[in-house]
Amino acid sequence: MIRFMQKSNPRLEMNEFALRIKAWGKELGFQSVGIADINLGAAEENLLQWLAAGHHGAMDYMAKHGVKRARPAELVPGTLRVISVRMNYFPDSSGEAEAVLLDLSRAYISRYALGRDYHKVLRNRLEKLAKRIREVGECQCRVFTDSAPVLEVELAQKANLGWRGKHTLLLSREQGSWFFLGEIFIDLPLAVDATQQGHCGTCVACMDVCPTRAITAPYIVDARRCISYLTIEHKGSIPIELRPLIGNRIYGCDDCQLFCPWNRFAGKSIEPDFFVRNKLDDVSLIELFAWSEEEFHMRMAGSAIHRIGYEQWLRNIAVALGNAPATPESKKALSTRSQHASHVVREHVEWALQLVAKHETD
Ligand code: B12
Ligand code: SF4
Ligand code: SF4
Structure with a gap:
């Protein structure tokens, strides 16, 4: 077995290792795998502005870790690269989302929550990938998915997994945006991918369809107005003026993705864990x-x-x-x-x- 240790020809080795990791990731069921360095540039300043404006509402965990969120090496000392992965979740078996939204006697549940909790699925798969990496390379690596102070979308964009849409989520030409993100922090100088240019152009469909006008400007979501925040993160009383705008969305919201033109090309999930349970797509x-x-x-x-x-x-x-x-x-x-x-x-x-x-x- 070849061991990757940055020896005779470090650059060649790190290129080859990066390619191997991507191939393993695909074998493990990730639709894409990319690699980025840890310089998040302007993202830190934008994060601080977002927090200063109070857009995080009562999500104290967003403010708690300060700039660590934008500095991977402060979260895991020694980190040189972040391997980002994405996994589709839109269940192949689910019914027509738009039809449910229009029938106010039925419950609309975000497509990501129709099946089993994604955290476990993604973490297990990432752990398997990390195990393979450790077996072959002399390195330290740690996995994350929505579980730590990490700017996941920013890192994934840098790793060429797609671009950030005006709704702030990551999307790709081939797969749309119905996917989760996860990462492996690693202390090897793997070859990095080129950041992708955006393809939103003049489109503002996501901003126009947002029921509560939570996308206050391109690339800025005021979580306090977002139905996802109001129905999932927010405890206590929902502001009265926002209640009528929530419609029949009882857990999360997908409108900014449902009406995004790129999601016409979206990939469906074939993961049994994401299949619909309890008829939640039509109840x-x-x-x-x-x-x-x-x-x-x-x-x-x-x-x-x-x-x-x-x-x-x-x-x-x-x-x-x-x-x-x-x-x-x-x-x-x-x-x-x-x-x-x-x-x-x-x-x-x-x-x-x-x-x-x-x-x-x-
Ligand atoms: C907090 C959070 C939320 C909050 C806040 C959302 C938000 N946009 O910030 C709430 C509860 C509202 C939420 C909702 C949803 N979320 Co969420 N969420 C997160 C979490 C934990 C952190 C996101 C974050 O860092 N926000 C902080 C702000 C500052 O970041 P930002 O909006 O991305 O801002 C950046 C840019 O917009 C830019 N920026 C900011 N200001 C400005 C100004 C200008 C002028 C410019 C140019 C740029 C710019 O810089 C900022 C820093 O990089 C991530 C997981 C993670 N650890 O990253 C998941 C995550 C983003 N969520 C995810 C999902 C699936 C959702 C929902 C679709 C769930 C649902 N169906 O209900 C909705 C979508 C709502 C939406 N349009 O964002 C996925 C997205 C996958 C993808 N394809 O991108 C993630 C990555 C989780 C995961 N592991 O898969 N979420
Ligand atoms: S998830 Fe819904 S409420 Fe939140 S930004 Fe998207 S469309 Fe608006
Ligand atoms: S709806 Fe339009 S503006 Fe919004 S993310 Fe999709 S392409 Fe970009």
């Missing part, structure tokens, strides 16, 4: 609202949705039921929770019942 709000706490824990075990907890789950569905067409069934469903132990649930149910009553008299 009524009333059915989900009727789940008991035990049912929620049982059905959502292993899903990213489990992490928001039952209270937040009911809160989100109550908002969606308030936005749905008023029917005797929706009124009845909401009334079953009007005495719920959680004041957050009660408050959102009350708001929804007021809307139902208003629609009835209209």
Whole structure:
């Protein structure tokens, strides 16, 4: 077995090793693998501005690590390169997303959360790749996916996995944007990839379709307005003025990706872990609202949705039921929770019942 140790012809060895790593990554099910150096240039300043503007809302973890997020070698001393990978998640089996969004009696759940939690899937696969790398190269490496203070999109863009769209996510010409990102920090000077130019041009579709106008300028998302933040990250009461704009989105939001022209070419996922569970791509709000706490824990075990907890789950569905067409069934469903132990649930149910009553008299 060849061992890569930066010896006789370091540059050649690091080129060859980089190619090997990319081939292994593809064998392990990643659609792309790229390599970047750790100089994140203007990203640090942009991150600081974003934080200073308060766009992170209550996501304290975004501010906690300061500039470490933009300095990989401060997070893992000795890091010279970051290997970025992407894995498609849009389940091949899922139904029509747009049709669900238009039918307000049904629940819309982000395509990334229809199956099992991606963190484990990606981490396991990255660990396998890191193991192969360690077996062949004399090096230290550590894997991350959405789990540490890392500017993942910025690194992936540098590694030529795609470009950053105006919605701030990474997208590629061949695969669109329905993919997760993950990284391996490594202390070898592997050959790096060239950064890709953007292909958004004059398009602003993502900004125009965003229901809450959370993309306040190209490449800037004010998380406090983003439905993904409001339904997943935000605890407590959802600002009243934003509730009607949430529609039937009860966990995350995909609109800025659904209407991006490049997603016409998007790759679908063939990972069984990302296949739809519990009919979450085609289910009524009333059915989900009727789940008991035990049912929620049982059905959502292993899903990213489990992490928001039952209270937040009911809160989100109550908002969606308030936005749905008023029917005797929706009124009845909401009334079953009007005495719920959680004041957050009660408050959102009350708001929804007021809307139902208003629609009835209209
Ligand atoms: C915090 C976070 C969120 C927050 C904030 C989102 C955001 N845009 O910042 C919330 C909860 C809203 C969120 C939502 C979603 N997220 Co998220 N999120 C993250 C996380 C943990 C950090 C992102 C971050 O660093 N934000 C901080 C700001 C400063 O970064 P930024 O917006 O990217 O800003 C950069 C540029 O825009 C630029 N910039 C900033 N200001 C300016 C100004 C000018 C003039 C210019 C030119 C540039 C510029 O510089 C900044 C620094 O690089 C990453 C994982 C990770 N560790 O990176 C996942 C991640 C970005 N999320 C992801 C996903 C899938 C989503 C959702 C699609 C989930 C869903 N369906 O609901 C939505 C999409 C919403 C959206 N349009 O961004 C994926 C994206 C994969 C991809 N294809 O890119 C990631 C990478 C997780 C992963 N491992 O796969 N997310
Ligand atoms: S995820 Fe939804 S709310 Fe957030 S920026 Fe995209 S379209 Fe807007
Ligand atoms: S919708 Fe248009 S502007 Fe937004 S990311 Fe896609 S191509 Fe870029």
